[in-house]
Amino acid sequence: MPHYADIVLPLAQPAYTFSVPEGMTLREGQAVSVRFGRQNKFYTGIVWRLHDRRPDFPRIKSIERILYDEPLLSAPQRALWEWIASYYLCSVGEVMRVALPSLMKPSGDTEEEFSEEEFRPRLECYVALAPELHDETVFHETCERLERRAPRQYEALLEIASAGDDSRISTGEIARRLLRADYGALQALERKGYVRSTQHERTVERGGSSFRLPELTPHQRRTLEALREQFAAGKSTALLQGVTGSGKTEIYIHLIAEVLARGGDVLLLVPEIALTAQLIERMERIFGSRVTSYHSKLTNRRRTETYLRLSRSSGGEFVVGVRSSIFLPLKHLQLIVVDEEHDASYKQADPAPRYNARDCAVVMARLTAGRTLLGSATPSLETWSNAASGKYGRAELTERYGAAQLPVVHLSDTLRAARRGERHGHFNKMLLDKIGETLDRGGQVMLFQNRRGFSPYVECTECGWTARCPNCNVTLTYHKSGQKLVCHYCGHTETVPAKCPSCRVTDVVPVGFGTEKIEEEVARIFPEARVARLDRDSVTSERAFNAIIADFAAHRTDILVGTQMITKGFDFEGVSLVGILNADNLLNNPDFRAAERAFQLMMQVAGRAGRRDDGGEVVIQTGDPTHPVIRQVAAGDYEGMVRTQLADRQQFFYPPYARLTSLTLRHRDPTTLRNGIAELAARLRTRFGRRVLGPMTPPVDRIRGEYLVGLLLKVESGASSARARELLSAELKAFSENPAYRAITVVVDVDPQ
Ligand code: ADP
Ligand code: ZN
Ligand code: ZN
Numbered sequence: 094m095p096h097y098a099d100i101v102l103p104l105a106q107p108a109y110t111f112s113v114p115e116g117m118t119l120r121e122g123q124a125v126s127v128r129f130g131r132q133n134k135f136y137t138g139i140v141w142r143l144h145d146r147r148p149d150f151p152r153i154k155s156i157e158r159i160l161y162d163e164p165l166l167s168a169p170q171r172a173l174w175e176w177i178a179s180y181y182l183c184s185v186g187e188v189m190r191v192a193l194p195s196l197m198k199p200s201g202d203t204e205e206e207f208s209e210e211e212f213r214p215r216l217e218c219y220v221a222l223a224p225e226l227h228d229e230t231v232f233h234e235t236c237e238r239l240e241r242r243a244p245r246q247y248e249a250l251l252e253i254a255s256a257g258d259d260s261r262i263s264t265g266e267i268a269r270r271l272l273r274a275d276y277g278a279l280q281a282l283e284r285k286g287y288v289r290s291t292q293h294e295r296t297v298e299r300g301g302s303s304f305r306l307p308e309l310t311p312h313q314r315r316t317l318e319a320l321r322e323q324f325a326a327g328k329s330t331a332l333l334q335g336v337t338g339s340g341k342t343e344i345y346i347h348l349i350a351e352v353l354a355r356g357g358d359v360l361l362l363v364p365e366i367a368l369t370a371q372l373i374e375r376m377e378r379i380f381g382s383r384v385t386s387y388h389s390k391l392t393n394r395r396r397t398e399t400y401l402r403l404s405r406s407s408g409g410e411f412v413v414g415v416r417s418s419i420f421l422p423l424k425h426l427q428l429i430v431v432d433e434e435h436d437a438s439y440k441q442a443d444p445a446p447r448y449n450a451r452d453c454a455v456v457m458a459r460l461t462a463g464r465t466l467l468g469s470a471t472p473s474l475e476t477w478s479n480a481a482s483g484k485y486g487r488a489e490l491t492e493r494y495g496a497a498q499l500p501v502v503h504l505s506d507t508l509r510a511a512r513r514g515e516r517h518g519h520f521n522k523m524l525l526d527k528i529g530e531t532l533d534r535g536g537q538v539m540l541f542q543n544r545r546g547f548s549p550y551v552e553c554t555e556c557g558w559t560a561r562c563p564n565c566n567v568t569l570t571y572h573k574s575g576q577k578l579v580c581h582y583c584g585h586t587e588t589v590p591a592k593c594p595s596c597r598v599t600d601v602v603p604v605g606f607g608t609e610k611i612e613e614e615v616a617r618i619f620p621e622a623r624v625a626r627l628d629r630d631s632v633t634s635e636r637a638f639n640a641i642i643a644d645f646a647a648h649r650t651d652i653l654v655g656t657q658m659i660t661k662g663f664d665f666e667g668v669s670l671v672g673i674l675n676a677d678n679l680l681n682n683p684d685f686r687a688a689e690r691a692f693q694l695m696m697q698v699a700g701r702a703g704r705r706d707d708g709g710e711v712v713i714q715t716g717d718p719t720h721p722v723i724r725q726v727a728a729g730d731y732e733g734m735v736r737t738q739l740a741d742r743q744q745f746f747y748p749p750y751a752r753l754t755s756l757t758l759r760h761r762d763p764t765t766l767r768n769g770i771a772e773l774a775a776r777l778r779t780r781f782g783r784r785v786l787g788p789m790t791p792p793v794d795r796i797r798g799e800y801l802v803g804l805l806l807k808v809e810s811g812a813s814s815a816r817a818r819e820l821l822s823a824e825l826k827a828f829s830e831n832p833a834y835r836a837i838t839v840v841v842d843v844d845p846q
Contacts, residue, residue: 098156100127100138104186104195105445108141110148112155119156122164122171124197126157137197139166139189163404164214164371165193167424169460176456182822183445184843191446192420193442210282216231220253220262220279220290235287245278253288269591273275304350304379313340316488317347320466323486329458332434332480333468335490336729337700338497342372342488344429346379346468349411353383357427358410360418362450364436370639371664372432373413380411387421390635416441416450417840419457427463429454433469434476435693440846447842470700471693474742476802477735478749499703500671500709504718504726518614524672524712525618528652532622536669537645538652539659540615541698542608543679551578551601553593558601566795571603583797611674627655656846660697668707671702676715676723685747686846688722692734695726711775746807748844752814754806754821755845757791759799759838770802770833776828780820784808
């Protein structure tokens with residue numbers, strides 16, 4: 094056994110060398126307990142490298158003990174951590190912080206008692222139809238009885254029956270499928286003897302590969318074949334570009350089933366789990382208990398259980414999860430599917446590591462010799478370019494499934510409507526007319542209002558005073574419920590002043606509008622319609638979220654008003670009209686991706702309409718109907734958008750033509766900060782010349798009492814990015830070692846979103 098081990102600790106520091114006690118057998122990737130630092134605290138560390146080179150510091154501490162028998166990380170995972178640390182300029186320890194569930198990396202003055210046993214899966218309750226009900230006549234009689242007298246029990250019974258003849262289904266899964274926990278109904282069914290329940294450990298069925306797969310259309314089959322061919326020809330990553338409702342998910346399902354049948358593991362990455370309940374449910378209908386979901390709403394304990402279970406698994410696992418699932422210990426990983434690959438939430442903005450899980454998935458395919466599939470109706474320009482250049486494979490789905498047509502898009506000119514007196518509140522007459530028609534026909538409506546970038550704030554009509562945060566250079570956002578003003582950067586909260594604090598003449602009034610206002614107006618104009626709202630404020634819990642979705646899906650509500658939340662992955666049959674209230678504030682963002690983002694968002698919102706046969710309509714309200722992006726959305730012209738945007742990006746030297754790294758410096762004292770940034774900018778210019786832009790003041794230049802200032806580094810895509818990173822990290826290191834600037838915080842964001 095080697096005498097020394099380099100151990101990665103969950104800190105922004107390099108690995109640290111410990112000695113291996115006599116008799117201890119270690120493996121790389123294993124978790125151990127060590128004591129470290131001035132206070133000699135206990136930490137969980139990962140054995141990174143075993144060797145015999147004695148480090149040149151006097152007191153070498155020895156490892157306390159081994160925490161788990163099985164290594165927590167496979168070799169490809171360790172390689173991924175290293176890639177992230179080097180690409181995103183952070184320490185491997187910082188990667189460890191996001192990669193492992195927090196219960197697995199405790200640190201403290203005493204060693205916490207944590208044993209592997211503790212995280213054995215708990216017992217779960219499973220239910221199955223009682224044997225008598227396997228008789229079809231009995232089953233139907235029972236159903237008829239229940240349908241009349243106890244509709245909720247009837248729904249639950251059907252759900253249990255749909256799990257298959259002899260398979261059991263966990264009660265948790267039923268709750269998820271019905272989108273509402275209804276344990277009362279299940280208990281009643283059991284009391285009446287219609288179902289049997291058993292308790293046992295959550296198990297993953299293995300070996301079974303008889304999934305009931307949807308039959309593909311010829312168009313879909315050709316696309317699947319094309320993907321298979323490109324993977325077989327050695328492309329490790331491919332783009333599946335398909336219009337909304339074309340059956341991208343069906344293609345995923347076929348590829349996933351193949352890998353599972355071979356005993357391989359699959360990871361399906363989704364932007365945000367709460368928004369993809371329907372997708373998980375769909376996967377569970379096909380893959381049953383094989384589906385493991387992983388996201389931040391799970392308890393710490395549950396995440397730890399999942400992590401440890403997967404680290405011991407012998408393959409055939411299917412995980413659906415958010416960006417951090419890229420770190421799960423899937424040792425037989427053969428396929429990663431990244432759904433909605435263009436979504437910005439794949440990128441972690443804060444804290445380090447500021448990684449993009451989509452890009453990590455591409456790297457992981459190489460490291461595991463597996464395959465990565467990127468799916469989107471509107472791929473990011475970076476991915477599109479990689480596919481166009483042949484670096485990635487590519488296949489398309491150009492038509493919607495079945496008789497479903499792409500929706501018809503109408504542009505409604507807000508300024509003209511105002512001139513003609515055809516504007517009521519935030520609605521143009523055209524949108525109101527179409528809402529009325531849709532409701533008359535018994536259809537459902539979705540209304541999209543992008544609150545971001547147009548938050549409601551309060552203003553004095555007399556002197557123009559607005560409420561600002563005392564700590565941050567931003568206006569406070571007005572929250573109607575509770576009459577509060579809140580800072581979205583630091584959380585500072587105050588009540589709305591009765592009189593203007595500046596001129597003391599008038600009341601202050603809310604300006605700007607969000608979903609709440611829209612909900613109010615539409616409910617007033619259509620008093621008979623049932624209106625609901627879906628946004629961060631209305632969704633206080635997962636349960637509230639599920640209830641809003643379930644009500645809309647079951648047509649218990651007619652109009653759903655919402656933010657981005659309503660755009661993602663929902664498949665509501667009854668929606669025939671989608672309204673976008675203000676397209677302009679999507680476009681007026683001071684960001685080089687604003688046009689691309691606006692296009693993607695509007696296409697996604699529009700895609701919610703007419704998912705079934707009778708076609709759908711979309712109304713976009715805009716003050717600038719001739720804006721190229723608005724026209725491209727109206728025409729569904731993705732290629733057109735790509736052409737104009739790529740031309741811009743090339744001219745102004747932005748991705749995919751350049752790689753960006755943004756540097757943000759923070760400090761309480763503006764003078765120290767000004768000197769610091771000047772010094773750093775000068776240093777970087779000696780290396781990178783005109784590729785360094787700035788110093789520049791960010792849109793919000795003061796947060797929590799600290800001043801902010803930024804630099805932007807633009808390096809040609811063709812240049813060696815490894816070399817650029819080397820130079821950059823050497824300069825940053827020299828800068829942070831300068832005593833004058835040591836207190837300045839430097840935040841590095843590679844490929845900022
Ligand atoms: P996308 O992921 O591209 O938006 P989906 O896979 O969600 O599209 O398909 C849209 C709808 O059409 C879904 O309700 C899906 O069940 C249905 N669908 C697509 N392809 C098929 C198929 N081959 N057989 C049955 N239903 C299909
Ligand atoms: Zn603030
Ligand atoms: Zn005033």
